[in-house]
Amino acid sequence: MSDMTDSAAVLRGVLDRWKAAVDQHEPQRVAAQFTEDAIFQGLRPHSVGRPGVAAYYASQPPGLTAEYRILETRRPAGDLVLGYLSVDFSFTDRPTLTVNLGVLVRHTEEGWQISYYQVSQPS
Numbered sequence: 001m002s003d004m005t006d007s008a009a010v011l012r013g014v015l016d017r018w019k020a021a022v023d024q025h026e027p028q029r030v031a032a033q034f035t036e037d038a039i040f041q042g043l044r045p046h047s048v049g050r051p052g053v054a055a056y057y058a059s060q061p062p063g064l065t066a067e068y069r070i071l072e073t074r075r076p077a078g079d080l081v082l083g084y085l086s087v088d089f090s091f092t093d094r095p096t097l098t099v100n101l102g103v104l105v106r107h108t109e110e111g112w113q114i115s116y117y118q119v120s121q122p123s
Helices: 003-023 027-031 050-058
Strands: 034-041 065-077 080-090 097-108 111-120
Touching: 003 027, 003 065, 003 080, 003 097, 003 111, 027 050, 034 050, 080 111
Parallel strands: 034 111
Antiparallel strands: 065 080, 080 097, 097 111
């Protein structure tokens, strides 16, 4: 398997679990996809660690779903994968929000987890 294919497979593994938890509105399960010391930047001030991730997703409305597309991957080290994605967050009561998402996933004792997550709105 090529490095790019392998990197995309790693991202899909982590992000599929993240997406499933987001879609089912399970904030603690979303947070479990992140490292204990993850830097998290949604569309509000950043947080560090799983409690901030859980609080962010707990504040999201029920019915929120996420669809992602991997646009680029890089492998800066064997235990790290960098990803750049486009994500559509859909709501039951307002238009879909499309954002750019940068993630760094790291292989830990718990498996692959998100160590850095930053959302930005396309201009």
